[in-house]
Amino acid sequence: MAEYELGIIGAGNMAEAILRGVLSSGILPATSIIAADVSDARRLHVQGELGVTCVADGTEAAQCPRVLLAVKPQVMPDVLGAIAGAVRDDALIVSIAAGVTTSAIDAGLGSKGRIVRVMPNTPMLVGAGVSAVAAGPRANEADVSWTRDLFATSGKVVVVDEAMMDAVTAVSGSGPAYFFYLVEAMVAAGVAEGLPPEIALELARETCLGAGRLMGETGEDPAELRRRVTSPNGTTQRAIETMDASDVQEHLTRAVRAAAERSRELGN
Ligand SMILES: NC(=O)c1ccc[n+]([C@@H]2O[C@H](COP(=O)([O-])OP(=O)(O)OC[C@H]3O[C@@H](n4cnc5c(N)ncnc54)[C@H](OP(=O)(O)O)[C@@H]3O)[C@@H](O)[C@H]2O)c1
Numbered sequence: 001m002a003e004y005e006l007g008i009i010g011a012g013n014m015a016e017a018i019l020r021g022v023l024s025s026g027i028l029p030a031t032s033i034i035a036a037d038v039s040d041a042r043r044l045h046v047q048g049e050l051g052v053t054c055v056a057d058g059t060e061a062a063q064c065p066r067v068l069l070a071v072k073p074q075v076m077p078d079v080l081g082a083i084a085g086a087v088r089d090d091a092l093i094v095s096i097a098a099g100v101t102t103s104a105i106d107a108g109l110g111s112k113g114r115i116v117r118v119m120p121n122t123p124m125l126v127g128a129g130v131s132a133v134a135a136g137p138r139a140n141e142a143d144v145s146w147t148r149d150l151f152a153t154s155g156k157v158v159v160v161d162e163a164m165m166d167a168v169t170a171v172s173g174s175g176p177a178y179f180f181y182l183v184e185a186m187v188a189a190g191v192a193e194g195l196p197p198e199i200a201l202e203l204a205r206e207t208c209l210g211a212g213r214l215m216g217e218t219g220e221d222p223a224e225l226r227r228r229v230t231s232p233n234g235t236t237q238r239a240i241e242t243m244d245a246s247d248v249q250e251h252l253t254r255a256v257r258a259a260a261e262r263s264r265e266l267g268n
Helices: 013-025 040-050 073-083 102-108 122-126 141-152 162-173 175-192 197-218 222-229 235-245 248-267
Strands: 006-009 033-036 053-055 066-069 092-095 114-119 129-135 155-159
Touching (some): 013 033, 066 073, 073 102, 092 102, 092 141, 102 114, 114 141, 114 162, 122 129, 129 162, 141 155, 162 175, 162 248, 197 222, 235 248
Parallel strands (some): 006 066, 066 092, 092 114, 129 155
């Protein structure tokens, strides 16, 4: 039996994004990874595209020194029950399942392994994700560091306490959708102001991308960047005043709080 370094349970969209980053960075070769997935189509796709061994049964992946759990939260209890017997006592278990606590994973695996939880986000699919890493039961600094390096191949990484994961989920996990929502609204508004839809979409999308890059590449405070495009008595000032009069910031605060509350509900 081949000795794999990393076993993946669930070779779906997020696992594929992680694998693409890992393989292109070269931190692990495809030959050191085995992925288990119940879907024939996913196994064929991941093995064909990425050269990673894909199997239907999770046992061999669960026996690896490091195991990445990348199945949907709702199937996690069954998956943990199925693999618990195969997991090594000294394995590093990394889970990306939203809302599933490390104590639930620990209970599901019968207190085996050292557990780390990660909340990535979908821009990881294009190598521009941001992931929050939290140490769980028995995880040590080397485990957090290894996990950080793994996720750094597909974006930025922050390390947080697990208690912050609901807030992380509300800000960066769900966050990409907030920006898509904003772009949708800007496109509709641009069309209402007389722009052809495809032009409005290109303007709004590229503005979102450009503003994101400007923030990322300069590292400047967003409030300062905003101040610089807001000339006294100009068009931007009028728009911001209109948003302030409608309490847009307060609405955003409430939306993020609602997402965090939903994340807490899902974790209970
Ligand atoms: N998408 C996000 O923005 C995001 C962000 C942060 C965290 N996450 C987390 O990432 C995890 C994966 O999400 P995803 O979008 O990659 O989901 P996905 O594409 O559905 O991938 C999960 C894969 O696992 C397979 N699977 C189901 N039961 C299995 C089992 N018992 N053993 C092995 N494989 C099994 C699924 O097959 P079938 O489809 O045939 O069931 C599917 O191919 C989720 O827990 C999610 O909470 C996602």
